[in-house]
Amino acid sequence: MDNTGTSRLTAIALTFMAVIWVSPFSWLILNAFNPLSTGQLEIPKAFGFDNFGLAVSGNAGRQFFNSIIIAAGTATLSVVVGISAAYPLSRLRIPGRNAFLWTLVLLRMLPSAGVLVPLYFAAQRSGLLNQLGVIIALTILNLPFTLLLLKNFFDTVPIELEEAAYVEGASLLQIVTKIVLPMSRAGIAVVWFFSFTGAWNEFLLPLIFARVQDAFPMSVGLYAAFGQQGAINYGFLTAFSILYAAPAIAVYFLLRRNMNTGFAGVGVKG
Amino acid sequence: MKNQVNPWLTGNLTVLIIGMLPAIVLICALLYFTAWAFAFSFTDLALVGRKSVEWSWVGLENFERLFTRRGFLESLWTTVIFVFFSAIVGQSVLGFLLAATLRGTQSTLRTVVEVCIMLGWLLPDIVAAFLWSATTSQTGLINQLIVVPLGFPPINFINSYALPVVTIANIWKGTAWSYLLFSAALDSVSREVVEAAKVDGATPFQRIWLVQLPIIRPHIATNMLFITIWTFTYFPLIFAMTGGGPGRQTETLAVFLYNQSFSRGNLGFGSAISVAMLLIVGFLSLFYLRLLREPK
Numbered sequence: 001m002d003n004t005g006t007s008r009l010t011a012i013a014l015t016f017m018a019v020i021w022v023s024p025f026s027w028l029i030l031n032a033f034n035p036l037s038t039g040q041l042e043i044p045k046a047f048g049f050d051n052f053g054l055a056v057s058g059n060a061g062r063q064f065f066n067s068i069i070i071a072a073g074t075a076t077l078s079v080v081v082g083i084s085a086a087y088p089l090s091r092l093r094i095p096g097r098n099a100f101l102w103t104l105v106l107l108r109m110l111p112s113a114g115v116l117v118p119l120y121f122a123a124q125r126s127g128l129l130n131q132l133g134v135i136i137a138l139t140i141l142n143l144p145f146t147l148l149l150l151k152n153f154f155d156t157v158p159i160e161l162e163e164a165a166y167v168e169g170a171s172l173l174q175i176v177t178k179i180v181l182p183m184s185r186a187g188i189a190v191v192w193f194f195s196f197t198g199a200w201n202e203f204l205l206p207l208i209f210a211r212v213q214d215a216f217p218m219s220v221g222l223y224a225a226f227g228q229q230g231a232i233n234y235g236f237l238t239a240f241s242i243l244y245a246a247p248a249i250a251v252y253f254l255l256r257r258n259m260n261t262g263f264a265g266v267g268v269k270g
Numbered sequence: 271m272k273n274q275v276n277p278w279l280t281g282n283l284t285v286l287i288i289g290m291l292p293a294i295v296l297i298c299a300l301l302y303f304t305a306w307a308f309a310f311s312f313t314d315l316a317l318v319g320r321k322s323v324e325w326s327w328v329g330l331e332n333f334e335r336l337f338t339r340r341g342f343l344e345s346l347w348t349t350v351i352f353v354f355f356s357a358i359v360g361q362s363v364l365g366f367l368l369a370a371t372l373r374g375t376q377s378t379l380r381t382v383v384e385v386c387i388m389l390g391w392l393l394p395d396i397v398a399a400f401l402w403s404a405t406t407s408q409t410g411l412i413n414q415l416i417v418v419p420l421g422f423p424p425i426n427f428i429n430s431y432a433l434p435v436v437t438i439a440n441i442w443k444g445t446a447w448s449y450l451l452f453s454a455a456l457d458s459v460s461r462e463v464v465e466a467a468k469v470d471g472a473t474p475f476q477r478i479w480l481v482q483l484p485i486i487r488p489h490i491a492t493n494m495l496f497i498t499i500w501t502f503t504y505f506p507l508i509f510a511m512t513g514g515g516p517g518r519q520t521e522t523l524a525v526f527l528y529n530q531s532f533s534r535g536n537l538g539f540g541s542a543i544s545v546a547m548l549l550i551v552g553f554l555s556l557f558y559l560r561l562l563r564e565p566k
Contacts, residue, residue: 010371011379017368018386021442023411025389027404028397040409085293088286091279104297107304109551111503113527114544117315117537118306122299140296140303147293159276166278172285175278201394203506204528222396223510241397249392 028238037235051239059213060221060240066131066210067200067217068247073135074199075192078142079150082191086150087176091159101151104144112141113204120208134209138199146191153187154180189255197248218244310541317535325538332542342543344518345526346550349502352437352522357501360441362493365448369456370478384449391446399510402439403428428512432519436508443507444500448493455489456482491562498558499551523547 031037032051034044054060089097119140123133157180165175181188203219210216216224222244225237279286311332315325336342368387372380390398405411406427413424427435459482467481483490505524508514514521514529521529523543531540 007375010375014371014375014379014383018383021386021390024401024405024442026411028401041404041411041414081292081296084289088290091276092286104300106552106555107300107548109499109503109555110304110307110548111505111524111527111544113505113524113531114307114541114548115300115303117310117531117541118303122303136296140300143293143296143300162278163276170278172278172282197392201396201506203396219394219396226400237400241400245393245397248394249389252388252392 028241031234032238032242034235037233037238051235052243054233054236055240055243059216060236062214063216063218063221064243066215067219067244069131070134070138070202070206070217071196071200071247073131074138074142075195077135077139078146078195079188079192081139082143082146082150083181083188086147087154087180089147090151090154101144101148105148108141108144115141116204116208119205123209129209129211130215131210134202134206135199137205137209138195138202142195142198146195149191150184150187153184157183193251193255196251200248307541308545310538311545313538313541315537315541317532317537319535322535322537328538332539333546335539336542336546341518341526341530342523342546345521345523348433348518348520349522349524351433352440352508352520353498353501356437356440357444357497358494360437361444361448361497362490364441365445365493366452368445368449369452370482372453373456387446387449390442391444393443395443395506396510398439398443399507402435402442403511406435429516432512432516436511436520439511440501440504440507444497448497451489451493452486455486459485488562491558495555495558495562498554502551502554503547 027041030041030044033047033049035046035048035050036044037051056064088094089101119137120129123129123137128136161179161183162175165179170178201219202217203223206215206217207220207223210220213224218240222237222240225233225240312327312329313325314321314328314331316322368383372383393401407413408424408426410427412427418424425431463481463485464477467477472480503524504522505528508520508522509525509528512520514525524547527540527543527547530536530543
């Protein structure tokens, strides 16, 4: 068999695919680094970071922090609430717990635009039409998936280890923090990452919850900037897009090694 | 029975229950909101105007309108096409082929391809929508690089081929998930089994089709379940690219739901649409779960 021949052919095909895959980014990058950008796909005559300067100042800078608060807040709250409920769910024999969790997950298949209206009314009544409200609402919507995934990850931690630790005199808190959490680190990373990017990308909920420009996260800010009448500043828009996309990409690469093991868990347990 | 031998659990039951409380409260809130969404589907509640305050129960009228008025059935068909081609055909098949091919290649190339595919997945929906609008526009990459050099007049893809464009954009965006899942699945197939098939003279195609695919069948069902549900209710990419247009060509159910609820303000009818979507997705999930449970 002509093994090197076929493998070279595969390599060429794969490289070709990778090039196609990243080619749409050309427009984004060419315009972001072009201070005289017109929104066309062209080789820039000038090169500079002016657009990025615009994209971090004033309102745009505040929107970045709003997004960070919403995304990190949602991810952390989801994981903390999720862990403290998923550990008992995994260890105590509560009758019907699996059926219950799957029912919740099924219920969450309701398109989020459907629950938006009751959520909005409740937030309005309790004065939560702000970032805290967005964080709580997103955590509520995340919770079924978070619980199911975390419970599955805790199920894979062998109970014998916990028994051994108990015999050695460890308390519940020590057992959880020293054995269970470190052993399901990959799973927790996956759940945190999903909640983070989900909240970071979330568009509809903050659009309806955030009433003033100061409270806009980047997703809404970007959409609003694009919809504004008059001349669209493509340089600003593309630079802002890159800054908006960067954290989610960075978080992924930080957690990458954990992610791949975590995915195996998602696949096996479903 | 394990409960009796786990004294660190039974001795701390109160602590464990207190730990579960926040989640219980939030889950109750979720159930409460969902119940209201169901209830709204039997009313004529509106976003603004008189009917936003003095709404009344209208029975099954909203559900009758799903079938008697134009819109819902067309949107359902658009959604089916979008889900079938972008998720089931595009993302799954491409993701599996990539996972199977990349296993055998050297690590640098593997990392490069992986990173390229991941970039699409990690990109926020709104940015991805901008990117694809720009790439398929009259002066965009495809026209400048392929259509015009071949001597054709530039094509405004997003107007002329809206549904194929959003479908391709979604394949571009979502393949990474299927790739990661299949990659992890193929790692769980033991090397010995594949080697044994090789020794017995199975071709590479046979090794994939007759050995690896049956073993990872549960993973395939899981993947189908997740991506079908996600794509079925997927909203931001299409909304930001086309808003459902031109005409109604790309108005999937999620966009139809948004347009009815928030552009036209028919919250009652909108809720009926989301209940119908939930039922459809529920049936699909049961189908996939059966596939998952069946013994090999």
